[in-house]
Amino acid sequence: MENSLCVSIFLVLCIFIQSSAHGQSLGLESFGRRSRAVETKETSQETRTRFLLFKEETDKSCQIRLNHSDTLQQCGFNSSLPLVMIVHGWLMEASLENWIWQMVAALKSQLARPVNVALAEWVTLAHTHYSIAVRNTRLVGQEIAALLQWLEESVHFSPSNVHLIGYSLGAHVSGFAGSYMSGKHKIGRITGLDAAGLLFKRASPNDRLSPDDANFVDAIHTFTQEHMGLSVGIKQPIAHYDFYPNGGSYQPGCHFLELYKHIAKHGLNAITQTIKCAHERSVHLFIDSLLHADMQSTAYPCRDMDSFSQGLCLSCKKGRCNTLGYYARQEQQSKKSKSLFLVTRAQSPFKVYHYQLKIQFINQTEKPVEPTFAVSLLGTKEEMQKIPITLNKGITSNKTYSFLITLDLDIGELIMIKFKWENSMVWSNVWNTVQIIIPWGRKSLHSGLVLKSIRVKAGETQQRMTFCSENMNDLQLHPTQEKTFVRCESNSKKLKQKIR
Numbered sequence: 001m002e003n004s005l006c007v008s009i010f011l012v013l014c015i016f017i018q019s020s021a022h023g024q025s026l027g028l029e030s031f032g033r034r035s036r037a038v039e040t041k042e043t044s045q046e047t048r049t050r051f052l053l054f055k056e057e058t059d060k061s062c063q064i065r066l067n068h069s070d071t072l073q074q075c076g077f078n079s080s081l082p083l084v085m086i087v088h089g090w091l092m093e094a095s096l097e098n099w100i101w102q103m104v105a106a107l108k109s110q111l112a113r114p115v116n117v118a119l120a121e122w123v124t125l126a127h128t129h130y131s132i133a134v135r136n137t138r139l140v141g142q143e144i145a146a147l148l149q150w151l152e153e154s155v156h157f158s159p160s161n162v163h164l165i166g167y168s169l170g171a172h173v174s175g176f177a178g179s180y181m182s183g184k185h186k187i188g189r190i191t192g193l194d195a196a197g198l199l200f201k202r203a204s205p206n207d208r209l210s211p212d213d214a215n216f217v218d219a220i221h222t223f224t225q226e227h228m229g230l231s232v233g234i235k236q237p238i239a240h241y242d243f244y245p246n247g248g249s250y251q252p253g254c255h256f257l258e259l260y261k262h263i264a265k266h267g268l269n270a271i272t273q274t275i276k277c278a279h280e281r282s283v284h285l286f287i288d289s290l291l292h293a294d295m296q297s298t299a300y301p302c303r304d305m306d307s308f309s310q311g312l313c314l315s316c317k318k319g320r321c322n323t324l325g326y327y328a329r330q331e332q333q334s335k336k337s338k339s340l341f342l343v344t345r346a347q348s349p350f351k352v353y354h355y356q357l358k359i360q361f362i363n364q365t366e367k368p369v370e371p372t373f374a375v376s377l378l379g380t381k382e383e384m385q386k387i388p389i390t391l392n393k394g395i396t397s398n399k400t401y402s403f404l405i406t407l408d409l410d411i412g413e414l415i416m417i418k419f420k421w422e423n424s425m426v427w428s429n430v431w432n433t434v435q436i437i438i439p440w441g442r443k444s445l446h447s448g449l450v451l452k453s454i455r456v457k458a459g460e461t462q463q464r465m466t467f468c469s470e471n472m473n474d475l476q477l478h479p480t481q482e483k484t485f486v487r488c489e490s491n492s493k494k495l496k497q498k499i500r
Contacts, residue, residue: 003340013036050121051085054075054104066147069154071153071330079155082163082188083116085144086303088167089196091127099283103165106290115163120144126169132428134199137169141176148181158340160188167283168233171195171209171219176215187373189330190239192219194282197234209238211313211337216240218332221248223278232279243324245285245344246283247305247452253346254278288348289325295351297324298460299340308341311356311404312461343406351408355414360400362450364476368394369449371479376418379411388422395449417454420482449477 052061071450085108088101100119120143125136143471144164151157159181166174172191177292178187192209200208211217217239224235235248246252254277288472289296301320322329322340344350355377363369373389384407391401452475454467468488469475477483 032456047146048122048125048144049140051147052119052121054117054119056110059083064118064147066143066150072155077116077155078114079151079157081114081116082161083118083151083157084121084163084165085118087120087140087144087164087170087173088106088122088126089131089170090168091123091419092132093124094127096121096123097280099167099280099287099490103283103287103290106287110290110293113207120170120173122173124484130198134196138176140173141178142180143174144177145180148177148184150188152183152185159183159185162187163189163191165191165193165286166195166209168196170280171238172200175209175213187214189216189218190214191286191328192217192223192239193286194233194279196239197224197231200234201229201231201236203440208234209239211240219243220245220282220284220324222246222251222282223249225249225278232276233282237339239337241322241328242337242339243299243322244305244339244341245281245299245324245350247308247341249305251278251281251346252344254281284348285350286325288350289327291324292349292351293327295349297342297344297351298322298354299324299342299353300459301338302341303339305341309404310371310402311358311457312352312355313341314356314403314457314462316459316462343404345408350375352408352411355407356457356459357403357405358400359403359457360398360452361395362398363395363449363454364450368396370394371449374420374422375405376420377405377407377411377412377414378416379416380407381412384409384411386420394430413463414456414458414465415487416455417485418482419451419454419477419485421449421477421479450475451477451483451485464484495499 014163023051024489048067051064053064054061055076057274063071064075065071066075086103088096088100091097104117104119107115120140122136122140125140126133128136140479147187148159151266152159164174164177164187166172169189172195174190174192190209190213192347195209205212209217209219218241219237220243221235223233224231226235226480233248285297295456298316298321299314300308300313302308307313319331320328320338324340324342343352343354345352357375370391370393372391374386375389376383376385376387382433387405387407389403389405395401457463457466458465466488467485470484
């Protein structure tokens with residue numbers, strides 16, 4: 001948590017210092033809110049935004065100029081194919097970021113059906129003080145809308161075949177583009193990649209990306225950690241489906257301690273990359289969905305990350321779950337946003353496999369027990385050993401606890417669980433004392449923990465399973481002891497009889 005705060009504070013301060021040093025305010029007044037009902041001004045033929053279409057070679061681009069039909073032919077625009085347009089965000093340097101070329105390459109090479117891949121390049125408007133760049137987002141949105149309307153008029157290319165992918169400020173640019181579209185057809189899809197939070201937190205739907213801006217809007221939130229009321233990425237739902245990987249506030253592998261490793265390898269150039277790691281993770285999660293089509297990450301509806309971390313939100317009934325990234329299921333939605341949660345790895349491929357474990361304990365000691373457990377899962381494909389489980393509260397009586405376990409590998413169908421009460425110096429001493437006071441015999445059966453059963457739900461397959469102790473005559477678990485549980489039919493009466 002401290003690491004995430006350090007990064008959040010550092011990046012917010014960078015933006016604040018750059019803006020305030022030139023007399024710019026970070027207050028909402030600098031945004032200059034205006035209603036989207038304002039008519040779009042007629043755009044001149046030469047736009048401040050450059051529209052670059054990528055040919056077969058991903059490192060070469062060709063500029064499409066508004067109202068110049070000859071540039072469509074020169075650049076090889078195919079009106080029979082969908083158009084995917086990338087929209088970058090605020091720039092600290094006067095050059096495009098590397099992730100853009102990675103996304104272009106993935107879109108050009110990984111899709112079964114080819115698409116037109118373009119970039120809305122607004123470097124001259126984005127490489128400026130942050131508050132000015134925020135004001136410029138509306139102009140860039142107007143120019144994108146003008147291009148799309150011109151394509152509809154000149155080559156009968158429907159906006160419904162357009163997918164805008166906007167990062168940070170580019171997400172709101174995409175929203176403005178959608179709001180300025182006139183005519184029968186909306187933009188088909190807008191994807192917001194960690195849409196900017198600074199100056200947009202309290203903005204109305206008319207002044208930011210919202211579900212009204214396209215037929216389908218999805219958003220990935222990766223850096224919403226707030227400090228002093230500010231956050232780099234926006235936390236509130238802004239789409240039909242809002243995805244919150246790892247809770248959305250911060251991302252694994254983006255700790256501030258990584259800065260020292262990067263400096264040793266790359267020098268001071270690594271500072272910027274380390275600071276924006278969590279913010280840019282949204283981009284790489286999206287690219288990852290293109291590069292690993294066979295490893296799509298499932299996200300689950302939940303109220304918050306605390307509930308999700310307990311494994312309470314792995315239900316996909318009635319199509320409530322969705323896929324993170326390019327292959328997200330698109331469907332007509334109400335204006336109410338759906339918040340989806342998932343866990344990811346620290347590096348690509350980011351997919352993990354989610355399991356809920358429900359374990360019923362009976363504490364037969366007089367005092368609360370606060371043990372640490374380790375679980376090993378054996379599947380038909382792989383085995384994952386010694387996954388730690390820690391209880392937030394002590395075990396006081398007969399109670400069922402729920403845990404979320406994530407695995408980096410697909411272990412196949414789960415067939416066996418090994419459950420161990422991990423050793424600790426404190427519990428070893430306590431248990432040695434118990435053994436001395438209570439001689440081994442019938443009385444020893446009334447001390448320690450009793451495990452009645454382990455119920456498992458696999459998130460990705462939605463399969464439910466029940467596991468019972470391999471030795472039904474010995475259901476007690478003591479410190480340092482490991483017990484094996486195998487698939488069984490749930491039979492609570494038989495378990496109760498054994499415990500008695």
